[in-house]
Amino acid sequence: MVKVYPSASRQVVDLGWLRSRPSFSFGQYFDPDNTAFSVMRVCNHDEISGGRGFGPHPHSDMEVVTIVLSGQIKHEDNLGNAVVTPAGGVQRMTAGTGIVHAEYNASETEELSLLQLWFMPRERGLAPSFESKHYDPDKLTNALLPVVSSEGSEQVAMIHQDMTIYLSRLEPGKRLGFKQAPGRSAYLYVMEGQLLVNGTGLAEGDTARITDTPALELEASGPSFLMLIDLP
Secondary structure: OEEEEOHHHOOOEEOOOEEEEEOOOEOOEOOOOOOOEOOEEEEEEEEEOOOOEEEEEEEOOOEEEEEEEEOEEEEEEOOOOEEEEEOOEEEEEEOOOOEEEEEEEOOOOOOEEEEEEEEOOOOOOOOOEEEEEEOOHHHHEOOOEEEEEOOOOOOOEEOOOOOEEEEEEEOOOOEEEEEOOOOOEEEEEEEEOOEEEOOEEEOOOOEEEEEOOOEEEEEEOOOEEEEEEEEO
8 A cells, every 4th residue: 555645744844944844743743643654753854054953962762864965964972973974975873772962064054954764773772873874876866776774884874673765866757666575664755856656646745655565666757856765
């Protein structure tokens, strides 16, 4: 089943320095029927003004992924990490037994655009850790490029959960196939363009939660930028 959540159904948060579009309950927005999908808890599309960000705050027992779409983000934590990640980069933070971190727009003038994603880990009480990885943007064209997975690699961040995050830029008329094992789910976010998913149309800003669908066919109606997450 492909259940589409139109862009207009997502919440809009505007604090002046932060413009955010959460897909699940987050902060002051709470919907008891929209708190999670599989192990996924947060999918926020954030735009952050120059020189602004989130000051030091704690987390525990959560896998936090940040995908930088434009601009650059600076991460600092109590483990001693101080890393700037530009567009084309992915951060993965394992909060585990507890971590205090801060995230800022590394530029005073350029806007920062990112996806912030939270997932439940496969087990509680992991040792806190952080990494920043960079993928090759050219490899996104008409392909599903893994940028986060349970195994990780030189250009793929490693996450403590049985899942994979893919990014893709599809040219008009191009198609991609994706197969899933029985019992698994998928989350799809169309960041740019328009897409057909097994014949169901998704416009820019739409998301879909996909269950009991072993094979997906993705076809771009125009130039499209998408994220697909394979979930347990």
